[in-house]
Amino acid sequence: MAVQCDLHRVPGFVPLALVCIAAWLTQPLTSPADDGLDRIRQRGTLVWGADQEGGGPFIYPDPDNPSLLTGFEVELAQLIAEHLDVKPQFSQGQWDKLPDLLDRGDIDLVLNGYEWTTNRAERYGLSIPYYIYELQLLGRVADDSLTSWDDLLKPADGRKRKVSLLGGSAAQDYVERFGGDNVDVALFEGATDAMDATELGLSGIDANVQDLPIWLFYAKGFPQLRPIGEPVGRGYYVAMARKSDQDLLRAVNEILLQALQDGRLHRIFAKYGIWNDTQMMRGLETDKSGGFVGSPDPAADGETKDAATASYQPSGGWTVIQKRGGLLVRSAGMTILLSITAMPIAVFIGLLIALARLYGPWYLGKPAAVYVEIVRGTPLVLQLYLIYFLVPKLLDIIFPGMELTINAFAAAVMGLAINYSAYEAEIYRGGIQSIPRGQMEAAISLGMSRSLALRRIIIPQATRLVLPPMTNDFIALFKDTAVCSVITVVELSKQYYIQARSAGAIVELGLLTALLYLAMSYPLSVMTNRLEKNLNQERRG
Amino acid sequence: MIELTNIVKRYQQHEVLRGVSLKVADGEVCVLLGPSGGGKSTLLRTINGLESFDSGSIRVSDIVLHAAAGPERDAALLQIRKRVGMVFQQFNLFPHRSVLENVTEAPIHVLKQSREAAVQNARRILARVGLADKENARPGSLSGGQQQRVAIARTLAMNPEAILFDEPTSALDPRTTAEVISVMTDLAASGQRMIVVTHAMSFARTVAHQVHILHAGRIAESGPPEQIFEAPQEAITQEFLSEAARA
Ligand SMILES: Nc1ncnc2c1ncn2[C@@H]1O[C@H](COP(=O)(O)OP(=O)(O)O)[C@@H](O)[C@H]1O
Ligand SMILES: [Mg+2]
Numbered sequence: 156m157a158v159q160c161d162l163h164r165v166p167g168f169v170p171l172a173l174v175c176i177a178a179w180l181t182q183p184l185t186s187p188a189d190d191g192l193d194r195i196r197q198r199g200t201l202v203w204g205a206d207q208e209g210g211g212p213f214i215y216p217d218p219d220n221p222s223l224l225t226g227f228e229v230e231l232a233q234l235i236a237e238h239l240d241v242k243p244q245f246s247q248g249q250w251d252k253l254p255d256l257l258d259r260g261d262i263d264l265v266l267n268g269y270e271w272t273t274n275r276a277e278r279y280g281l282s283i284p285y286y287i288y289e290l291q292l293l294g295r296v297a298d299d300s301l302t303s304w305d306d307l308l309k310p311a312d313g314r315k316r317k318v319s320l321l322g323g324s325a326a327q328d329y330v331e332r333f334g335g336d337n338v339d340v341a342l343f344e345g346a347t348d349a350m351d352a353t354e355l356g357l358s359g360i361d362a363n364v365q366d367l368p369i370w371l372f373y374a375k376g377f378p379q380l381r382p383i384g385e386p387v388g389r390g391y392y393v394a395m396a397r398k399s400d401q402d403l404l405r406a407v408n409e410i411l412l413q414a415l416q417d418g419r420l421h422r423i424f425a426k427y428g429i430w431n432d433t434q435m436m437r438g439l440e441t442d443k444s445g446g447f448v449g450s451p452d453p454a455a456d457g458e459t460k461d462a463a464t465a466s467y468q469p470s471g472g473w474t475v476i477q478k479r480g481g482l483l484v485r486s487a488g489m490t491i492l493l494s495i496t497a498m499p500i501a502v503f504i505g506l507l508i509a510l511a512r513l514y515g516p517w518y519l520g521k522p523a524a525v526y527v528e529i530v531r532g533t534p535l536v537l538q539l540y541l542i543y544f545l546v547p548k549l550l551d552i553i554f555p556g557m558e559l560t561i562n563a564f565a566a567a568v569m570g571l572a573i574n575y576s577a578y579e580a581e582i583y584r585g586g587i588q589s590i591p592r593g594q595m596e597a598a599i600s601l602g603m604s605r606s607l608a609l610r611r612i613i614i615p616q617a618t619r620l621v622l623p624p625m626t627n628d629f630i631a632l633f634k635d636t637a638v639c640s641v642i643t644v645v646e647l648s649k650q651y652y653i654q655a656r657s658a659g660a661i662v663e664l665g666l667l668t669a670l671l672y673l674a675m676s677y678p679l680s681v682m683t684n685r686l687e688k689n690l691n692q693e694r695r696g
Numbered sequence: 697m698i699e700l701t702n703i704v705k706r707y708q709q710h711e712v713l714r715g716v717s718l719k720v721a722d723g724e725v726c727v728l729l730g731p732s733g734g735g736k737s738t739l740l741r742t743i744n745g746l747e748s749f750d751s752g753s754i755r756v757s758d759i760v761l762h763a764a765a766g767p768e769r770d771a772a773l774l775q776i777r778k779r780v781g782m783v784f785q786q787f788n789l790f791p792h793r794s795v796l797e798n799v800t801e802a803p804i805h806v807l808k809q810s811r812e813a814a815v816q817n818a819r820r821i822l823a824r825v826g827l828a829d830k831e832n833a834r835p836g837s838l839s840g841g842q843q844q845r846v847a848i849a850r851t852l853a854m855n856p857e858a859i860l861f862d863e864p865t866s867a868l869d870p871r872t873t874a875e876v877i878s879v880m881t882d883l884a885a886s887g888q889r890m891i892v893v894t895h896a897m898s899f900a901r902t903v904a905h906q907v908h909i910l911h912a913g914r915i916a917e918s919g920p921p922e923q924i925f926e927a928p929q930e931a932i933t934q935e936f937l938s939e940a941a942r943a
Contacts, residue, residue, distance in 0.1 A: 591786075591788070593784060593786050593788035594788060594790065596746055596782075596784070596788065597782075597784065597788035597789075597790070597847075598790075599745075599746065599777065600744050600746065600777055600780075600781065600782035601777070601781075601801070601802035601806060601850070601851070601854060602774065602777040602778035602802060602806040602807075602854065603802065603805065603806055604774070607805060607806070611801065611805060612790055612801075615792055616790075616791065616792050619792065
């Protein structure tokens with residue numbers, strides 16, 4: 156690849172050019188035409204986006220009929236669609252990608268617990284709030300060392316407290332500003348995952364900060380968790396549309412106001428157990444475009460009130476790279492650490508598996524073959540998930556009361572190593588099989604035992620053969636580390652999503668991230684080529 | 697003394713060795729001749745246990761190898777392999793090691809010789825086979841004849857009681873064949889016991905003490921080379937020799 160070959164002498168102006176292209180690409184692509192409502196009416200459906208994975212009470216599969224969706228946002232969508240005289244049509248999207256779906260024109264409206272922020276208000280059309288949420292601090296029932304927000308700032312057992320959070324959520328902003336360097340955070344992609352991990356105390360997690368409606372909804376399912384202190388950090392769930400769809404926004408505001416006044420909203424929220432007095436404090440001012448302008452009374456809730464109005468300054472170009480690039484580079488360090496820890500383990504396990512299959516008795520060879528098939532036949536993300544959530548439970552069953560656990564990094568390394576060991580086993584098996592039979596015979600006829608012959612003669616030769624494909628796998632592993640974010644490990648990709656989402660600089664940071672990945676994998680692919688060349692020369696003699 | 701008694705070897709239904717018995721006395725060179733497929737390679741490979749056999753026994757000095765599998769047989773095999781070397785048609789040198797390392801590998805790791813002793817001995821042996829200047833070369837950079845001489849040096853480093861040669865020159869051109877034959881002739885002259893399967897008739901004629909004609913898994917005729925080549929008794933021997941002369 157030409158790009159790769161020239162990387163080591165990229166002239167200084169290239170990054171500048173990339174940023175210029177980035178700035179151009181990030182211009183809004185949608186035209187300001189005000190035709191959203193007509194389009195929806197013509198189509199006869201309101202396509203609204205949300206992430207079912209986020210779960211209740213927002214939107215989740217109906218427990219009685221899992222093929223149907225339920226949740227207060229499903230009912231809201233119904234309400235809005237009825238008002239527009241069309242049918243609601245749900246469209247699944249990963250939570251953090253929903254704005255992208257809006258930009259792409261795949262959906263008309265996002266209804267999924269998106270909070271009002273200045274940043275979002277600038278980029279998107281935001282409705283008046285349909286719900287006022289607050290944040291609830293949760294701790295374990297059994298842990299009486301944590302009784303207030305201030306306790307979070309005090310180290311316990313000589314280490315900082317650790318709080319589980321939904322990545323990219325208002326709770327994350329709030330806790331980071333509240334705790335600063337005094338609190339560790341573990342980021343999750345699902346609210347219930349975060350609560351699960353807190354209840355189990357995984358990775359030393361002490362507490363969880365959760366949107367109050369989620370806690371109200373799930374409290375029964377987490378008997379080992381308890382609320383600590385009063386809810387804090389008030390914010391507003393708003394419907395999100397394209398900036399250009401002002402008429403749609405106005406119609407959404409209309410029906411929300413109506414439903415607010417005639418008690419329909421109250422009934423919907425009460426149905427999910429999330430109505431509270433706070434809802435009555437809703438501010439109803441709208442701006443010229445019909446969007447909500449923000450908090451009605453910023454002083455009402457003191458310091459902690461503005462969780463949603465993050466101190467965000469929209470940024471792009473060099474500024475964002477200067478401000479956030481360092482974070483990305485540091486996270487690239489985690490990517491490297493994960494890779495260089497997992498790969499040698501994977502190769503070692505792979506070798507053992509290959510030897511078991513080729514030379515072991517059946518009671519080793521058969522299970523080894525089954526291992527390879529199972530590991531290769533299941534996705535990495537599932538394996539990571541199982542290791543992170545299942546292994547501690549198993550440990551607890553096997554060694555009750557010993558509180559054995561596995562931290563996220565160890566689980567990530569284990570998952571990657573196990574996943575790749577199956578592939579390395581097959582590469583090794585192929586490598587060993589391609590060593591001529593005469594090598595083993597010569598070694599044996601010199602009086603070597605089979606294991607000595609393997610160690611001294613066969614494996615060293617096979618290793619040279621498998622080095623190029625394994626280096627290739629190493630490059631793939633580098634990229635697969637991105638999946639570890641599902642178990643809260645923040646590596647390069649996750650950091651990119653987090654930073655890009657909060658800065659709105661998808662392209663600039665994306666290019667930087669891509670460059671970082673390239674910088675990590677390019678030396679490896681140079682190495683692969685060298686190894687292959689050497690091997691070929693050696694073969695030719 | 698190497699003694700084979702009534703060796704029978706089957707591949708599934710196919711009986712490849714049908715009761716072969718022969719003796720090789722100390723310092724003797726024994727040559728096996730016979731048409732392709734007659735069982736010569738199989739016979740050599742059973743002697744150092746690269747193939748198992750179904751009945752009969754093999755004696756190398758005080759070690760006796762029986763057909764029945766088990767720990768006893770494994771122990772006997774390990775002993776025999778240390779004492780009996782094998783030279784293959786395809787050399788089978790270790791390509792990831794230098795010539796010197798090929799020769800010192802087994803003395804160091806099997807006989808547990810010290811590295812210095814093994815290296816010193818290896819240099820002496822490499823000089824003997826005419827490769828003193830190649831000790832740092834990789835096998836891949838040598839000619840076929842040189843590789844086969846390294847293979848011979850590799851077995852000699854184990855100080856074997858006998859060396860088995862399975863068509864050591866069949867993969868070589870005539871010039872390099874001569875190099876290898878000359879090394880083998882020297883070895884025979886120095887009293888090295890060997891069992892050689894070869895198509896090099898002149899070697900059989902001039903160096904062998906005993907010649908056996910192996911045909912269809914049986915020894916058809918045995919005797920000193922003068923008798924086998926000048927006055928063959930069996931039709932099979934006559935046929936084989938006339939075919940060999942034509943080739
Ligand atoms: N691994 C094997 N499996 C089955 N049959 C074999 C195997 N090796 C050799 N044979 C058979 O055994 C017979 C003797 O072979 P071999 O000992 O190689 O003969 P030679 O070396 O005299 O040419 C041949 O018929 C050959 O096909
Ligand atoms: Mg043969």
